[in-house]
Amino acid sequence: MKRSIYIFTLIVLLFIQYNTAQQTPAPKQSKTISIIGATAHIGNGHVIENAIIIFENGLITQIGKSENISAKGEIIDAKNKHIYPGFIIPNSTLGLGEIDAVKASRDFDETGEMLPHVRSLIAYNAESKVIESVRPNGVLIAQVTPRGGIISGTSSIVQLDAWNWEDAVIKIDDAIHLNWPSISLNSKEKLSETEKKYYDKIAKIKNYLFQAKTYDINSNKSKNLEFEATKKLFSGEQKLYIHANSEQQIIDAIEFSKELGIQKIVIVHGNEAHKVSKLLKENNIPVLIQRIHSLPNSEDDDYDLPYRLAGILYKKGVIVALEDHGRMDRMESRNLPFYAGTTTGYGLTDEEALQLITLYPAKILGIDDKYGSLEVGKSATLFISEGNALDMRTNILTKAFIDGRNISLKTHQTKLYKRYMKKYSD
Secondary structure, three states: OHHHHHHHHHHHHHHHHHHHOOOOOOOOOOOOOOEEEEEEEEOOEEEEEEEEEEEEEEEEEEEEEHHHHOOOOEEEEEOOOEEEEEEEEEEEOOEEEEOOOOHHHHHOOOOOOOOOEEEOOHOOOOOOOOHHHHHHOOOOEEEEEOHHHHHHHEEEEEEEEOOOOHHHHHEEEEEEEEEEOHHHHOOOOOHHHHHHHHHHHHHHHHHHHHHHHHHOOOOOOOOOOOHOHHHHHHHHOEEEEEOOHHHHHHHHHHHHHHHHHHOOEEEOOOOOHHHHHHHHOOOOEEEEOOOOOOOOOOOOOOHHHHHHHHHHHHHHOEOOOOEEOOOOOHHHHHHHHHHHHHHOOOOHHHHHEEEEEEEEHHHHOOOOOOOOOOOOOOOOOOOEOOOOEEEEEEEOOEEEEEOOEEOOOOHHHHHHHEEEEEEEEH
C-alpha cells in the first residue's frame, strides 16, 4: 500500500513538473537552413530587400539579395516578412528572480556593501518562466546583473534558451557593477553637509578599490576573494558599469575611474547624460539608458526627455543602448523592442533605433564579434517577424533561432491564450 502511494505521488510530481517547466531547449543545428524573400534588417543601419540568409552549424555563411545567391538545405519562405538580429537586453535580472513577492525566489541582491566577488551567473535559472515569456518578442540575449549594495557584484551574458547556466553562457564575468552615491538634499540638512556625505561615500569606494588594486595575490598568505575579483578591472580585461544619473555623478564617476586607472567604464541609467555628451564622446564612454517609458527625472526636465534622450546621445556620437531597470524589470524586459520603437517618434529612424537593442549593446557588452548584426561569420541568432518588430501591433514572431537552433516560441501565456480563445469561441 505504501509503495503504491509512493509511486502515485511520484507520478503526480512528475506530471506537475512537466506542465510547469520551461520549454525544452532546441537541439543543435544539424542541417543547412536558408531563409528567403524577407526584408533583412542587418542591425548596423542597412536593410536588404528580398534577402536570403543561409546558416550552417549555428553561423551565418551567406547573406544578400535572393536573386544573387542560390538557396540550399531547408528553405523557409519568408516573403513579405522581416528578419532581425536577436534583441539584446543589458543590465537585466532575468533568471535571477521569479516572483517578487516570494523572497526565496529572488537571487539578485546579496547582503553587504562591497560585493565584487558575487557572481550572478551561478545563480542564473535557465528554466525561469519569465525568460520564456520574453523570447516571443525577439529578446534572445541578456546580461544578467546583480543589484544592491555599493558594489553589487559581477554580471555575465547569456542566451535565453538553455538547460542550465553552463549551456546558456556567452561571456563569463564580463563586468563589475558599482552603484554611484547620490546627492540627495535632506530638508533638514545644509547643502554643505549633503555634499560632505556624498564625497565621504566616494572616498570610501576609492579607498576600497585602491586597496584592491594594490593587493598582491602572491604575497598574501590568506586570500581576499573580494580584492581578487577586481583584478581584471585594472588590467582592462573587465569593464566597470557605473550606475549614475545626474550630471555631477557622471563627471565625478569619470574622474574617479581615471584616478584609479580603470580603463573601461559604462554609464548605466544616465538620465542627465545629454548634459555631458561631449565628455562621454571624448572618453569613448557608452551609456545604457534606463527604461524610457518613464517620467522625467527632474521637475525641470522636458516632459518628453526620456523619449528623446537616446536620439540626443546618438546624434552626438555617443554609443548608446537601452536597458530596463525599474519596477518588475524582468517581466518588463519583453517590452525592449517597443522602447526602441518609441525613440523613432523622437529623433531616430527605425534602423537607427534598431541599433539600440542589437549592435550597440553587443558592442558595449563586448560580444559584437558574434552577435548584434546579420553578417557572414556571426552567430545565426535571429528571428522572423510578420511586420516591424519595433511596433507592438506587428511584432509577431513566426520563427526564432539562437546559434542556429530553432527555438520554441510557446509560453505559459500562449497556452492560456489558446485555452480561453477556445472557451469564448464555443
